[in-house]
Amino acid sequence: MNTRTTTPIFSRLNEIVGNPNVIADPAQLAAYEIDGLRPSAVARPGSSGEVAEVVKFAASEKLAIVPMGAGTKLGIGMPPRQYDIALEMERLDHVVAYDPGDLTLGVEPGIPLRRLEGVLAGHRQFLPLLVPFMNQGTVGGTIASGADSSLRQLYGTARDFVLGMEFVTGEGELVKSGGHVVKNVSGYDIHKLMIGALGTLGVITRINFRTFPLPAETRTFVTAFNGVDGACEFRDAIANSHLRAQSVEILGAGQGNPLPGGESLWDLVGDGEWSVVISVTGNRPVLERYHRDMEALARRADGNLLESFGELSEADQETVAAYIREFAGTASGQISPTAIFKISTLPGGLAALADGLVSCAEKPDIPWSMMMRGVGIAYFKMIAADGTAESLRRLKEACNRVFRGSEESDGGRAVLLTCPAEFKSEINVWGKESGELPLMKGLKKVFDPGNVLAPGRFVGGI
Amino acid sequence: MTGGWTATIVPEDAAAGDCAGVAPCRLISMDPRLLHDLKKVLGAGGVLHKPEDLLLYEYDGSVEVARPDCVVFPRTTADVVEIVRLAKKNRVPIVGRGAGTGLSGGALARHGGIIVSFARMNRIVKVDVENQRAVVQPGVVNADLSLAVAHAGLHFAPDPSSQKACTIGGNVSENSGGPHTLAYGVTTNHVVGLEVVLPSGELVRLGGTTPDSPGYDLTGLFVGSEGTFGLLTEIIVKLTRLPEAVKTLLAIYDSIKDATETVAEITARGITPAACEMMDGWTIRAVEDYVHAGFPLDAAAVLLIDVDGLREVTEAEALEVADVCRTHHAREVRVARDADERELLWKGRKNAFGAAGRFAPSYYTQDGVIPRTKLPATLRRIAEIGQKYGLQIGNVFHAGDGNLHPIILFDERNEKQFRDTVRAADEIIEFCIQMGGTITGEHGVGMEKDRLMPLLFSDADLDLMKRVHDVFNPDSLLNPGKIFPNSKGCGEIYVRPKATPSAPTA
Numbered sequence: 001m002n003t004r005t006t007t008p009i010f011s012r013l014n015e016i017v018g019n020p021n022v023i024a025d026p027a028q029l030a031a032y033e034i035d036g037l038r039p040s041a042v043a044r045p046g047s048s049g050e051v052a053e054v055v056k057f058a059a060s061e062k063l064a065i066v067p068m069g070a071g072t073k074l075g076i077g078m079p080p081r082q083y084d085i086a087l088e089m090e091r092l093d094h095v096v097a098y099d100p101g102d103l104t105l106g107v108e109p110g111i112p113l114r115r116l117e118g119v120l121a122g123h124r125q126f127l128p129l130l131v132p133f134m135n136q137g138t139v140g141g142t143i144a145s146g147a148d149s150s151l152r153q154l155y156g157t158a159r160d161f162v163l164g165m166e167f168v169t170g171e172g173e174l175v176k177s178g179g180h181v182v183k184n185v186s187g188y189d190i191h192k193l194m195i196g197a198l199g200t201l202g203v204i205t206r207i208n209f210r211t212f213p214l215p216a217e218t219r220t221f222v223t224a225f226n227g228v229d230g231a232c233e234f235r236d237a238i239a240n241s242h243l244r245a246q247s248v249e250i251l252g253a254g255q256g257n258p259l260p261g262g263e264s265l266w267d268l269v270g271d272g273e274w275s276v277v278i279s280v281t282g283n284r285p286v287l288e289r290y291h292r293d294m295e296a297l298a299r300r301a302d303g304n305l306l307e308s309f310g311e312l313s314e315a316d317q318e319t320v321a322a323y324i325r326e327f328a329g330t331a332s333g334q335i336s337p338t339a340i341f342k343i344s345t346l347p348g349g350l351a352a353l354a355d356g357l358v359s360c361a362e363k364p365d366i367p368w369s370m371m372m373r374g375v376g377i378a379y380f381k382m383i384a385a386d387g388t389a390e391s392l393r394r395l396k397e398a399c400n401r402v403f404r405g406s407e408e409s410d411g412g413r414a415v416l417l418t419c420p421a422e423f424k425s426e427i428n429v430w431g432k433e434s435g436e437l438p439l440m441k442g443l444k445k446v447f448d449p450g451n452v453l454a455p456g457r458f459v460g461g462i
Numbered sequence: 463m464t465g466g467w468t469a470t471i472v473p474e475d476a477a478a479g480d481c482a483g484v485a486p487c488r489l490i491s492m493d494p495r496l497l498h499d500l501k502k503v504l505g506a507g508g509v510l511h512k513p514e515d516l517l518l519y520e521y522d523g524s525v526e527v528a529r530p531d532c533v534v535f536p537r538t539t540a541d542v543v544e545i546v547r548l549a550k551k552n553r554v555p556i557v558g559r560g561a562g563t564g565l566s567g568g569a570l571a572r573h574g575g576i577i578v579s580f581a582r583m584n585r586i587v588k589v590d591v592e593n594q595r596a597v598v599q600p601g602v603v604n605a606d607l608s609l610a611v612a613h614a615g616l617h618f619a620p621d622p623s624s625q626k627a628c629t630i631g632g633n634v635s636e637n638s639g640g641p642h643t644l645a646y647g648v649t650t651n652h653v654v655g656l657e658v659v660l661p662s663g664e665l666v667r668l669g670g671t672t673p674d675s676p677g678y679d680l681t682g683l684f685v686g687s688e689g690t691f692g693l694l695t696e697i698i699v700k701l702t703r704l705p706e707a708v709k710t711l712l713a714i715y716d717s718i719k720d721a722t723e724t725v726a727e728i729t730a731r732g733i734t735p736a737a738c739e740m741m742d743g744w745t746i747r748a749v750e751d752y753v754h755a756g757f758p759l760d761a762a763a764v765l766l767i768d769v770d771g772l773r774e775v776t777e778a779e780a781l782e783v784a785d786v787c788r789t790h791h792a793r794e795v796r797v798a799r800d801a802d803e804r805e806l807l808w809k810g811r812k813n814a815f816g817a818a819g820r821f822a823p824s825y826y827t828q829d830g831v832i833p834r835t836k837l838p839a840t841l842r843r844i845a846e847i848g849q850k851y852g853l854q855i856g857n858v859f860h861a862g863d864g865n866l867h868p869i870i871l872f873d874e875r876n877e878k879q880f881r882d883t884v885r886a887a888d889e890i891i892e893f894c895i896q897m898g899g900t901i902t903g904e905h906g907v908g909m910e911k912d913r914l915m916p917l918l919f920s921d922a923d924l925d926l927m928k929r930v931h932d933v934f935n936p937d938s939l940l941n942p943g944k945i946f947p948n949s950k951g952c953g954e955i956y957v958r959p960k961a962t963p964s965a966p967t968a
Binding site: 099100101102103104124125146148156157159160169173174175176177179180181182183184185186187188189190192193195196197201213214236239240242243244282283285286289342344345346347348375376377413415430431434435436437439440442443445446447458459460 | 590592593594595615636637639643647648650651666667668670671672673674675676677678679680682683685686687703705706726729730731732733734771772774775778831832833834835860863864865898899900901902903904905906907911915918919920922923924926927929930931932933934945
């Protein structure tokens, strides 16, 4: 976008959101870049009405908007085809309705996750969103990016506990779906489309959740295995028992743990190649039962390292939980080029998937680490040794191998969540297209006929 | 067209700008050629069209009536594709139907046309115990799936009261709930993938067996779309492990207020029972007379509460729940001694509607939802509304999630009483909305609550829903006349079809 058109954008945005809430200074705009693309302006709306006005203006001028919260996950998806206005939602940060007695909550999208956590903790409640960028991220960005959490083992994902939403369509209409009660079948569940849509269908202005009572106590168990098969066997044994863990994660790392501070973590979770981390909740007698039964199940699994089963101290529990929570995010300022895949499969396919992924990284000699959720999700991280052309080439080769592998297998669908921006000219980060794409494109046309909202970032060029 | 068959769909009022809904269509007559073509695909035994055969298909579990022109019984996905192609070519409406137990008219042919019964597509295609998944055809009966996987310690968690008859296809279409959805979630939380025939005749797969398919959550959108997006031909569901232990408590109260306040406090204390159901005094007596489960005849209300999970969890939770009940003046808290006793109590609850039906020629059930803290006020209001119209209203409902089912008894031969019943029902729903609630928690909008949608949604909301509908079903070929307020602004808000077997479709 050149300066000739920038001036009218700036003045109209000023009219809508007020002078202090528009940024057009090129130096400041650098912080809003997506895959190297810089917007012409940033608008920080203070109400859903202002959001609607900005979108209407953009639609009439054929400008493109990318809605964002704290901007921690803008690398997800393909680069936008056009990017004129960054719509920063952090001023819409209010708790609109919280009824602890009903376990329901309505919030604006810009509220930081940590602040909301505090509000809920005041009533001994929480949302099962232990997601990457927990310390910076907003609720809206978390929902719009479709981030999942280790707690999905017990609580499901956002689609299971978002009750309704309000959002502004690409035509600037403020609409809603769902409601504010825990059970509701009135009208289509349109809000489910917004989860993980990267803002391509609408700008979320309110999200209603069901909240959950905080458990009395939490315990974390770890145990190590000589091979991934044994770790998965242990997962299966838990799934086949009556035990209801709130999270079950299988962790692995090749060629030494490539993560900063990773060595100390590996001390905590055992020296086997693979570790299983389980978190459980409840009162004392239940926790004792969990300890006993989990240990017995672990020992029966193949390749379990004796004496490796243990319960973490409260402080270590925090460290391990943070590692798991932040695994799929890349710390800002990460120096080495990183690729992170999210691959879904059936739980019974996890061991084979892990083997396949490891071979993708080991051939081009890329350090890797992996976190697999017991429900059948694998996060696979590969880090190039340095920024040289050769190491980037090898990283890209490994990425292509992962995609090829997932296309050949019947279960797993791979998405490349994070990668160096330059890969995106050759790699479609969304993986292979599905037969659902025509319907998805049809929906995009309904919600955003002018392609105002984050055009090009989503699957199939949506 | 002249002669033969002129299956013309005439949009009634399609141009009316203030009718935000789907343009309703009416079938003018039935073409013998279409019948012939359907029989060619399905065999003579796969098509019903004689008036006496169609009678059964005029009804579902609601008070609505609508006559189809024929009913067809596909056996395969290919049959369904052929049926849809023929319907599309002839521009005849099609309506999918499971067991017809729905409570909102979802499976009725409001504007005539073809009912596609999935009674013969009732195969459990695959059970994957290791991954806790099953692939089923839409006609599989809900309870049959749970029965089929019980040997592996699994079940299909959504458990509508009609689970011994209702089908999983119907559950998916309506996003059905049930008593135990309080802890386990409703149908949508247990569906991961679908195979669907769109009204265009195209076969598409949404979602899959694995979690988190990339792209928009079309599976989540489809569940609960009340048969207006496509015909289901296969459903991939999650199976849930049966709990190690279950305890069923029956708390008996001398006042409804105490029972409702108990529910509010159980929620506030952070206890999530597997189920928390309430029946009022009238319903208790109706049920006891029918199932002899030992419900106290003189009680004002009972709560039926399940806690489940690990033994240690259920022990502790049962004690705490009993404590809350007593704090709120339960005069007695009984704990079922064994599985038989538990089953008997639940049989009472699940047959409450049947029991109520023995006291009047007809009953009308509502499905509003309110925030749980508003239960005491709402039950008070329902009693006032009953008194105002001189109507008997029983209450049996999912108290734990605030999903009410007031049962209004009436005699449809009494015109005034019928109108009063509808007015009373509307007043109850309006109160639910005022309390921050919604018009339907698990039964669906269908052709029963379509006119109430504008109370909840703006024109812009409904317009977007309509355009989403059109992405799947642009010509309203599939299940026309549902969900959207057809008669909005047309002065017909309180006119409902009369419940007589020979009622005309219009």
